[in-house]
Amino acid sequence: MKAITEALRSGTQLAEDYICSRDAARGLYEYDIHWESGLHARAEWLNQSENTRVNRQNLVEYLRIYNKRLNDHEAVHHSISRLAEEGTFVVTGGQQSGLLTGPLFVIYKAASVVAAAREAEATLQRPVVPVFWIAGEDHDWDEVNHTYLPDRNGEMTKVKLHGRFDGRNSVSGVEIAVEQWMNVLEQVEHLLPDTVHKPGLMEMLNRIHQSSSNLSDAFARMLSALFGNSGLVLMDAADPGLRELEQPVFERLIRENTSLREAYLQGASMVQESGYSMPAEVAEDGANLFYIHDGARLLLFLKDGLYTDRKGLVSFTEERLLQELGEHPERFSNNVLTRPLMQDSVLPVAAVILGQGEIAYWGLTRTAFRQFGLQMPILLPRLSYTILEDVHHKHMNQYELSFQDVQYRMEEKREQWLAGQETFQVKEQFEQVQQTFAELYRPLLDQLAQIHAGLDRIGETNLRKINEQIQYLEKQTQKAIMDKHEVGLRHWNGIQNSLFPMNKPQERVHNALFYLNRYGTKWIEELIENGREFRGQHQVITL
Template structure:
């Protein structure tokens, strides 16, 4: 592998400002950069505040039970043994549980967490374990029920899994039967090219499908890929975890109005700084969900009670706290309280975030302080585009760089096609049309002296002749394009491989194409790439 930096334009301005250490953005995060001196300060604070977090013994007990089901590796057991010790810290990252792991960025987030934990452990001379937070409590099924594969013909293909009516159930609680897994598994096997690794990859996918839910299948695959690196998995929808989170949910309910005010103040400051908000901060928002008859309802405060937008449920504060005592599994965080809950559960040294996540974490700064916490260090997720060997040759053949692909190739492809016209037929057709018009226009003027109505007829006749010349020109261009069909397919392959659906490769394609082609050892090579926590996009030339 050859890895080359390729900074990308755009992205959320607040996240970009944070990564560039721009004070206008960085102060929303308390200057919490992934630097050695900040790591030491954060570690010292975590030691001092250990009593304010969830009990480590109970936490590791819950995580052992979960990982024994889906991530039962010796390295993971060692990580959990370490986590039980008071000096051990965590580097956490997380994502929703997508079909066959979802897009490549999920893989890159796990890699970032593992490498950052190793580095921090060396620098601090104390154990730091990587942990992946599966956002199984999220309820948007349509966000996770599909993935995309580059098929053997070089086309972008969408795989999707159907499930019974899901309503607003948490993804981890949606049962997916074996019959539902059948179609995407068959599609995947058909789409992937034959390789020495295909049988192993398909068996991994089939094994994961037997687990019964999307989140469980996701955990099974992530464990198979990263368990040997000691990556601990956590499902935010785990009922056993809810019991541990119960005291902090109580604090979130009791301090709800103050927290809401903090979110609004910070959101106003962010907008005043010229930045856009990446998460909604709504008036009266409780920033908590309540699970009612399987549906995950976002709570708001209205007329002194906690309710939802449709009024399906309604509780006084006392009633809500009583329900929390009896049924903690019915409560769930939103994007603004999840960062706080993560910090309550775990001794988080640093958290791995994508640019969108960095932006909405900026809203939580005051809320961390309100709850007696400090925002953890933030590590931008590593970002890559994979360029395979044949594709690299195509880029060089047509004199293209990755930046050209980002901008769009239509104009460059058009110019390339024009350059293939060695007979200069395009120029000659245009000259012919211009010469014809130059000869015909004076004639039309002259016939107008014979009869005025002939001018209109002459103009119409001229346009028909020009249309016929253009028609012939189009036919010639089509014939030339057919002669360049193989080359045009290469142009299409470049776009579909590097910017599928007009988006970055890591946001669309699934890892299965690459594992099928290069085997599980490809992940080992990925783990050997020098870590870069600046957020700079990089190109991996295979």
């Protein structure tokens, strides 16, 4: 694997300033991005705060049960056994479950968790385990029920999990029939070209999805197949077993809701006073918790001393809400602001791997961490890549295109290239014809108007039709030139669709299956082995 660093258009200004260690962002976070200097301080705090987290042995027992079912690898069980030892830390990160793992950046995030855990262990000289959260509690079904693969011509094709989905249940709660999975895999089979890796890849996909009844389980099994041998431990935020373990933390979130809400509002003020736009909504009456009611995940607010949703479907006093929590912890769920607190109340987190959007909204939480008796962990931007295949690299050299040209100037460069292929200047020639014709025809119309007003109207209509025909001929000429240079334009489209499909970074659109089908799985381990720096830099890699 070869890699060169290239700038990629960033997400939010707050995340960019944190990554660049700019003064405006520093006060919103606990540690600087130069994480090696903060690791020992973080380790010392974790040593002294074991009692702020759920019982370690109960956590390990839950992880053993969950991973035995979905992530049954010797390396994973070894990681869990290490976590049972007091003084073992974790590097963690998470993502909502997506179809066939979703976009490439999910693979990069999981690789980042493993790589950072190895680096932290080497630095601290003590066990550090990689743990990946599956955010199965999220309920944005339309965001996760599809992914993209290129067709045989390189055009991006949407692969979608079809079926009715009613309500706002969590993704982990949506049951999927085998027939729906098979429809997806038929689409994949059709789109993936034949390679030496395809039979084994399709066999793995069929095995995983025939044994999965929901998207989160399939997602977990996919991650297990790709990262299990690296010891990556998995957990689903929507799993009832985990909810039971988290019940005391939810109780604190409810009992201390008023002070936490004030802490989040203070965090929002600090973000705005530092000159940044709000990365997430912080409602003045927000309880920052979800309650699952009749299959719908309802965001709770505090109104007149009652916990209720905006539509008034549920309403609880604090005492009744705590009673409901004791009886049904599986009905409770974190929002984007309380999820960080829950994570650090469950796991001994040395560092957390985040995308830029996540880094931004974590900037709202520092005061809440302290209010909750916790300390914000070290935040690391995930590894970020664009895979540049040989054929596209060759064509970029042929057309003298840089990565930044493809990112920012592709249309302009393509038009320049196309114009340079012909001595016949289409636009200039046809503009001259229209101008000359108008100069000849306009005096005639003026004379006709003096003869009869009706002739003037007919003449104007005639002029418009003639211009339309000239414009039609211009378009046909342009099309003929494009057809003449079809091969070259196909090269240009191939570069665009590979590096910036749909005008978005490759890692946010392409699914990993295309590259797994072409290169196998070895490149994922290479990502882990080469992922030693977490500075938010983007790298263009060749496999």
